[in-house]
Amino acid sequence: MLRRLAIAAATILIAGSAVVDATAVVQLTARPGYATWQDRASTTLTAVGLGPALDRFENWLYTRSEPPDTAVDPNSILTSTHGSPSAATQPEPQLPPLLHTADNGGWHPVTRIPGEPPLVYTAVIQPDPKHRGIAVGVALIAATATQSHLVPGTVQPVQSNYSGQIPASDLPRVVAAFNSGFKMSDYSGGFFVDGTTVRPLIDGKASAVIDGAGHLTVGQWGRDVRMDSYIRAVRQNLTLIVDHGLVVSGLDRNPDGSWGTVRNQLQYTWRSALGVTRTGDTVYVAGDKLNLVTLAAALQQAGAVTGMELDIHSGMQFFSTWTSAASGAPQPQRLMTAMVGPPDRYLQPDQRDFFYVTV
Secondary structure: OHHHHHHHHHHHHHHHOOOOOHHHHHHHHOOOOEOOHHHHHHHHHHHOOOHHHHHHHHHHHHOOOOOOOOOOOHHHOEOOOOOOHHHHOOOOOOOOOOOOEOOOOOOEEEOOOOOOOOOEEEEEEOOOOOOOOOOEEEEEEOOOOOEEEEEOOOOOOOOOOOOOOOOHHHHHHEEEEEEOOOOHHHOOOOEEEOOEEEEOOOOOOEEEEEEOOOOEEEEEEOOOEOOOOOEEEEEEOOOOOEEOOEEOOOOOOOOOOOOOOOOHHHOOEEEEEEEEOOOOOEEEEEEEEEOHHHHHHHHHHOOOOEEEEEEEOOOOOOEEEEEOOOOOOOEEEEOEOOOOOOOOHHHOOEOOOEEEEEO
């Protein structure tokens, strides 16, 4: 709702500003591939020069909507909790301990195919004891049995001829898929995929890196990770928010703009993040009414020793898991009920780059 108000207010600014090239606007909104209406609208506003105005309005609006202290119903958060009820509460040695689960259920195994070991576990945590209304969906993907992939969208990182969807040949092996980072126009950072440098990689940036074996790691470019012939994909976004198992200091101040435009870190809005555990497993977190500090705390509490922010605002987060269905064939299902978009979002062309994981 708040995002709609922000975009509506900025749209009004268009009417009162200089004449906008209507043809350019039509071309922007007609770009191929799926995108939420929020994404299309904000992209258009930014392209016609109203990005700073939208940013200022969002900072004003979202910093005034502090989360409630009313406990949330965890059953209204997660959808991907398909597994044996008894197994949901059994401790798994490879899984990080969770101290603040909203449902007291710990990790829930997600069964892709009956009889096979789960490759994804989900949970719902409450990282902020002062705001019990905050509930964060978490997904952990077992690294030893999976491979990760980065797919350019039809528009992001650049408008291209990429298909922007999971290849049909990989569909029988898909385990999960999830959103990537900010639009390329919104930050400085690089993008590399399959031998092509789409945007130059920058030292110091938080980077999701996939090697030739499909192993995904997160680190600081030039310090923890760097280019070599074995690297298959790199997606950079801002700077790390969890480092060496600790929440990075300064997230609440953002004095040098390391985490986006100053004051963006204070917004209570939808946010998502990506990290890796001590054992190398992938951790994804997302939730509403999060500022940057709470997002980092959630990522750390979910077991990440290194982590980065992905995208923010409603409609920009999406995580689906493939779970066993009555038909026998695994079907995609959203991690959280409030996530915008169809469960099979990445089976069709998408404007934004994204990650997917296969057996």
